[in-house]
Amino acid sequence: MRAATLTAFGSPLVVGEVPDPPDGEVLVEVLATIVPPYAAEVFSGERRYPLEPPVVPGIGGIGRVRRVGTDATKLTPGDLVWCDSTVRARDDALTPDITLQGWSSRGEGGARLSRYFHDGAFAELMRVPTENVHPLPAGVDPVRWAALGVHVIPYGGLLAGGLAAGETVLVSGATGNLGSCAVAVALAMGAGRVVAPGRNRAVLDLLADRFGTRVRPVELCGDADTDRAAMGANGPVDLVLDLLPPRAPASVARAAAMTVREHGRVVLMGGVGMLGGADLSLPYPWLMRNSVTVRGQWMYPRAANVGIIRLVASGALDLAPERVTRFGLAEVDKAVAHSAASGGAFSRTVLTPMA
Numbered sequence: 107m108r109a110a111t112l113t114a115f116g117s118p119l120v121v122g123e124v125p126d127p128p129d130g131e132v133l134v135e136v137l138a139t140i141v142p143p144y145a146a147e148v149f150s151g152e153r154r155y156p157l158e159p160p161v162v163p164g165i166g167g168i169g170r171v172r173r174v175g176t177d178a179t180k181l182t183p184g185d186l187v188w189c190d191s192t193v194r195a196r197d198d199a200l201t202p203d204i205t206l207q208g209w210s211s212r213g214e215g216g217a218r219l220s221r222y223f224h225d226g227a228f229a230e231l232m233r234v235p236t237e238n239v240h241p242l243p244a245g246v247d248p249v250r251w252a253a254l255g256v257h258v259i260p261y262g263g264l265l266a267g268g269l270a271a272g273e274t275v276l277v278s279g280a281t282g283n284l285g286s287c288a289v290a291v292a293l294a295m296g297a298g299r300v301v302a303p304g305r306n307r308a309v310l311d312l313l314a315d316r317f318g319t320r321v322r323p324v325e326l327c328g329d330a331d332t333d334r335a336a337m338g339a340n341g342p343v344d345l346v347l348d349l350l351p352p353r354a355p356a357s358v359a360r361a362a363a364m365t366v367r368e369h370g371r372v373v374l375m376g377g378v379g380m381l382g383g384a385d386l387s388l389p390y391p392w393l394m395r396n397s398v399t400v401r402g403q404w405m406y407p408r409a410a411n412v413g414i415i416r417l418v419a420s421g422a423l424d425l426a427p428e429r430v431t432r433f434g435l436a437e438v439d440k441a442v443a444h445s446a447a448s449g450g451a452f453s454r455t456v457l458t459p460m461a
Contacts, residue, residue, distance in 0.1 A: 134172065208232075290424075
């Protein structure tokens, strides 16, 4: 098969023939996979992801089943499927080690798991754990539906925060690639109002134009007290979802978190502090006296895959307005550069290895 291989951090991806994946699990022909806007930072080593080159990168995607293992009872060759990259070890139900296939991992156990499910979606074929393969409705556009890989992340955070219909959500980092998805997903799940803070006026206007009065844009000025007051001016906030990137200062995340109401919830999913700098510091008395719940959430539970598919299939979450640019496997480095330059709100760069 042909694949794009990261031979060393800081080197261009090498496209060429590599051995087919070994037998076992589910073998999938990769039709479309998202190239994240920060992929260049991963491949350069800037993000310090624990990938072990040489590796075929790529984080999940849409594909067609070519072969199934003996443990598959419903999947059949030819099925159109979504491949979830969040692979969990099978020998610990409470605290399984986790790896993001072809992308990252957590701890030594996750690193061991990633050596088994080593290669990702920048290839014509990918071996995927049976439990990570999810059937899709007939007739979907694989290139457009590859965006499931972006939307499912904030969906997992909103599930972790227990979002209920009619509640007010504040998305910290709402003008970014993941944050803008969180706005769309929260509304699809029934949020009554989404507060969308950010400094990018053009994206704030885009969110308001696309979603109407249920979105309340807030342009930030950089002063924590002023920004916190502006974010809280739209009424009580039930849930704060933080999706700020690693370069964002902790003070921005703290200002957003502290807009939550008494008995409110804060879910942390972003990258604040991953590249150094001040850590998030929330006042103990404020947390305790206001009975605020704060939790971290890395990625999403397995069932979230089914949920996000249903949201899109039902029309509650509309992918049609998104801007999609596709590249073939031979153009993978162009795809990475394009995604870095244009990976804003509702902008998708998609690699199509089988094209």
